[in-house]
Amino acid sequence: xxxxxxxxxxxxxxxxxxxxxxxxxxxxxxxxxxxxxxxxxxxxxxxxxxxxxxxxxxxxxxxxxxxxxxxxxxxxxxxxxxxxxxxxxxxxxxxxxxxxxxxxxxxxxxxxx
Numbered sequence: 001x002x003x004x005x006x007x008x009x010x011x012x013x014x015x016x017x018x019x020x021x022x023x024x025x026x027x028x029x030x031x032x033x034x035x036x037x038x039x040x041x042x043x044x045x046x047x048x049x050x051x052x053x054x055x056x057x058x059x060x061x062x063x064x065x066x067x068x069x070x071x072x073x074x075x076x077x078x079x080x081x082x083x084x085x086x087x088x089x090x091x092x093x094x095x096x097x098x099x100x101x102x103x104x105x106x107x108x109x110x111x112x113x
């Protein structure tokens with residue numbers, strides 16, 4: 001395992017992970033602590049939002065030892081994922097509303113005033 005820096009959604013965290021060429025494998029407790037995502041029966045979930053694992057692609061997202069590929073999750077969500085040459089710093093871009101062009105989208109706005 002290697003200590004990596006993860007930059008995602010305005011947060012910077014350090015976590016123990018196993019970086020690969022284009023994959024970043026984290027143990028489930030580390031994934032939850034560093035990103036808020038967790039492996040659930042419905043897929044990879046953060047709060048009530050879940051990203052289903054596509055049929056036939058289970059091994060791309062979850063290894064036999066239970067480690068989860070954060071880079072595969074980012075790709076599935078349409079996020080950009082880049083890393084340095086050593087795989088010690090990973091940056092995940094935020095999904096864009098423009099990515100949903102041509103599809104129905106629900107926006108909720110709330111203000112306390």
